[in-house]
Amino acid sequence: MPTNTEQKILDAALEVFSEKGYSGARTRIIAEKSGFTEMTLFRKFETKENLFNRVLTENKERIMEDFDSLLVIDEELTDPKDQYRRLVMNLAELVERNFEYVNIIVYERQRISNSITETFIVHLRNYLKKVFPNHKTDPNVLSFMILSFLYFIILNKKTETQFFDLDQAIEEFINYNSKCLEL
Known part of the structure; x- marks a missing residue:
């Protein structure tokens, strides 16, 4: 410590x-x-x-604890789309709270180990496999897509010239992916 x-x-x-x-x-x-x-x-x-x-x-350890706490299956949410919505919304909050760290990972990827990014992808992939065992999308691709989208959406929010509304973009992302995942 x-x-x-x-x-x-x-x-x-x-x-x-x-x-x-x-x-x-x-x-x-x-x-x-x-x-x-x-x-x-x-x-x-x-x-x-x-x-x-x-x-x-130091930041990876702290964020991984928060990240893993989000990857818990909520038994009360029986609709897979609701489960997906909760996941994406919670991850959006996590990315926003830890944007500086995520920004370093994205922009300094040649300087840092790929294992940092892989850790987040693997954890999310394993969660998606449990929650949506029958979807036809590659869970690695879906994990990368979710995290990439959330990074760029939060980056947009932090810039002076915002191109779109954050909440609306996330909702459209959830709806589009729900259709693709057949949720």
């Missing part, structure tokens, strides 16, 4: 890496944003690469 100082630096680094990318992120800016000196940053993490890796690791 990180110390208070480390956590403040990790939080600032998450924001800066998300906004500027690894190459554009300056340790001086991260240190200033965290309220500490660059010397403190290097004393705690030694290198920018170590800091980046810690940001990825």
Whole structure:
């Protein structure tokens, strides 16, 4: 568990890496944003690469717990379309709450291990197989499609020029996929 100082630096680094990318992120800016000196940053993490890796690791563990908690079959929802709607809406909230981390994964994919993305895809795929055992869509493709759609829809929401209404787009996505999945 990180110390208070480390956590403040990790939080600032998450924001800066998300906004500027690894190459554009300056340790001086991260240190200033965290309220500490660059010397403190290097004393705690030694290198920018170590800091980046810690940001990825710490956030992955936390988000995976939240992600897995969403992948629970709700026995009260007997309509598969309702189950799918709940899943997509909950995942949209998760992506929005953790957008900075997701943004790093998307834009720094050449720098990070594919296993991070694969972990999310595999967990979602396994859930979809349980909930919709008879659908004809490849669950890997569906998992990737859901997560990709949610990333871009939340990215749209965070930009100054929004191209469409978030809630309407998600509802259309759910309806379209429900038809394709024959739910």
